[in-house]
Amino acid sequence: MKRQQIINGVIALVIGVLIFVTPFIFIGLTAVKSAAEASQLGLSWPSEWLFWDNLVAVIQARNYMLLLAYFNSTVITVGAISLLVISAAMIGYVIQRRPSKWNGFIYALILAGLMIPPAVVPTIWLLKELHLFKTLHGMILIQVAYGLSFSVLLFRSFIASIPRDLDEAAIIDGAKPWQVFFKVILPLLKPVTVTVILVQSVTIFNDFTNPLYYLPGKDNVTVQLTLYNFQSQFSSQMNLLFMNILLVTIPPLIMFIFFNKQIVKGMTAGAVKG
Amino acid sequence: MKNRANKLIISTFVVLGASISNATELSILVDNSPDTVALTQALTSAYSKLNPDITFEIELRPGGGEGDNIVKTRLATGEMADVFLYNSGSLLQALRPSRTLEPINDLANFSNILSSFTSTVSDDKGNVYAVPIQTAMGGGIFYNKRVYEELGLKVPKTWQEFMENCAIIAEKSKSAPIAQTYRDTWTSQLLVLSDFFNVQAEKPNFATDYTNNKANFATTPAALRGFEKLQQVSEAGYFNDYYGAATYNDGLNMVATGKAAHYPMLTFAIPSIKLNTPDYIEDVGFFAQPGDDADKNGLTVWMPAGYYIPKESDQKEEAKAFLNYIATVDACDAITKAIGANGPYLIKGCTLPDNVYPAVKDMLPYFQEEGRTAPALEFLSPIKGPMLEQLTVEVGSGIRNAQSAAELYDQDVAKQARQLNLPNW
């Protein structure tokens, strides 16, 4: 490592910490304050540290609602991501590789998914007809439908950078289309797959509006809805609210730290391949 | 010790057995403000104690417009809880009550509910849909008694006196004369809405004419006064610093601690003041928003929210039995115990304890004298424009004047009236 790089690194670190970390210090400090102190909402040092008390209060709130919420949100996120990654990669692959007059139309439909806000009430009617309303698997399918456009676009643009020679060679070797896709293409998509997993799982895990409409019921609570325990139109318990924000951010954070390594690996793989 | 454990296990089995055989679980959807949650918990557990075979599942929803949406969506899709909490007055009409809700006129205790409440939760055929929880509320001005004492001020009976008080406060104390809190936009409407007693004192037919599209805010001087009062106090610079970023809770804290001398608000804030600043609750007093004539001084009154039953519930009888219990003195006492008494109850026979907070004490005389209260406009007319809170923020922030805001509000009202399919619009 050159000296210039070290100096640049230090400067970047300081700026990065200042811009990206201080807001979290604020959230963290508020989360350990007493209710009265937290309602003042400054960046002051807490006069007493109530980390444990607030943590317990948040977890125990409304009969351990947060734990149930963790479970539900995890099931929805894992289920939706698995379906989303496979189906989106397949779609992206076909529409990128197979130019036809339909492509414009398909592309327009995909963009429509990004541009048109979902129609809530007709969707609820439909879900009820299909007996999917208020079910976790119904919620999973909704998240697949809403996340598909974004994922397909990502996959499509990265499949464009994979040389066609690779699949053609496999086809000449007699591989079936699904074999080409799963054995040749999908492994090469690792960096973008990790990106899709990361982005979509954060979106789905942090989704607030959709579960509110499509998954009512106390047993179906998801993590973002637990924020309502401490925030209302008329009065707020800011310390518990911020503790709750911290707690629901932990699962995505763990996932990111895990996948961050994968991204690095994917990158080196790409470099070798290139 | 072992014996005790055995007993515990046996009794658990008995309880379980009983609950499996004939337990009914009622779901109940309420907003997430601490008061409603606390009192719903109190009422349901009191009821379950009397009726061990009934249990409750409490679901929370947000308050405000977002909560209204959830209620409407769930009613329209037939997915409402067995019992739900909702506003009385104009907001109720958008639920299409005669179509979606179950009338409760046949409750045994129906006659216990005061007609001042039932008239705000009924349709044109006389069907009544809700039982009130909580008490009637006043919309007016909280004031800090300590500041008033120190400066030797008297509770104002006219707007003129109120402005004089503010001038003295601005000059002689460090307190802001009036707290405004526009981070929570809904709080900006109070000076306009609480002025309705004065509107009605001058124009007794305003509510009817307004509903029939014969009167509006911009061209009725009495109705325009509310907007003008807001503009006047804003231009006089009487607000707290950074009122654009202050919250409702900030407002309550300011008036309780004396950082602000006045805060226009509904009296349902009293439990929150108690919760936020318990040491200062005795310093907070309350008076009605004064008009221009000292002889016509009175309070604009809001009706509380109530419990409703959707038509599609398959446990209507159990839900009705629960609502029947809400309309009793026992239920009032459970409410008082949970969140304190904050105004006159709307159930016959319910009384207030003697040791109510000063702000409650200040409010009660208005209710005891004939002709000193008037319902807020939203309980006399089904039309309330949704844009009012943004417009009052603009007037209070000096972005727009009173006349222009009233004109835009009239357009907003017309839109709402057409949505409700009212005649004459």
Next chain:
Amino acid sequence: MKSSRSYPYWFILPGGLVYLVLFLVPTVAAFWFSLTHWDLFETRFIGLENYYQFLREPFLITGVVNTVIFGVLTSIAKSVLGLLLAVLLTSGLLGQSFLRTLIFFPVLVSTIGVGIAFAEIMHPARGMLNIGLSYFGIQGPAWLIDPNLALFSVALVDIWKGVGLATLIYIAGLATISSDYYEAARIDGATKLQMFFRITVPLVRPATVTVVTLSLIGGLRSFDIIWAMTKGGPGFSSDVLASVIYKQYQAGFYGLSTAGNIILFALVAFIVIPLTYWFNRREVDL
């Protein structure tokens, strides 16, 4: 080679079916509702009246202008900053993997959480931001309560929250560029700046297309963060189309808000489709 056999259309089926049933069908139904007077319980056909009413909304112009400003500003900032950060964070910098984590941190927090926290951080008097600025002798502005500034303050937070994602997409894109190009350029004596503009920028195009398209569409439709921070205020000064529509929906104007959604869709399509057409035309198949 027959592409129909190598790339069968049934690959589209699993995802496509879910998308068709749960997204496209309700959307078509919504189009019908936009032509009706709808209170969720009853509908009455009224033709184009909702569209007419929506286009007469008193604050429509503010909303449209704000929508375009917000969308264009945030997407340009995210792509430019994202690319620069991605290059910086793949250059073998000290602690680059830690920095990458830091920048991605805000993406992980829910919009509601960010909104609640930043409304406090940007408080004009007690907020961290202005207190911090005052150490440098700068009197910070009234970020969210100044009507002329509110929209830009929200955009700033949106960029803060979203730049990590753009950076990540660019990093994945940079990974596909072969190091041979840089080797060759270095031998030819190219400067770093030349390499950035002649190699990195053109070859990272697929990522640029993705970042610009996604963040532009996201920005034009932005709602959550604006709602969480200003609710379109003070007054109407930071209203965008999506928040105007949401307020109508909240007020119970269902037909009207559905019509508004379709108008918003038209606006987004009007901006994005020519752009993607232009992007795609220049796409080269490797």
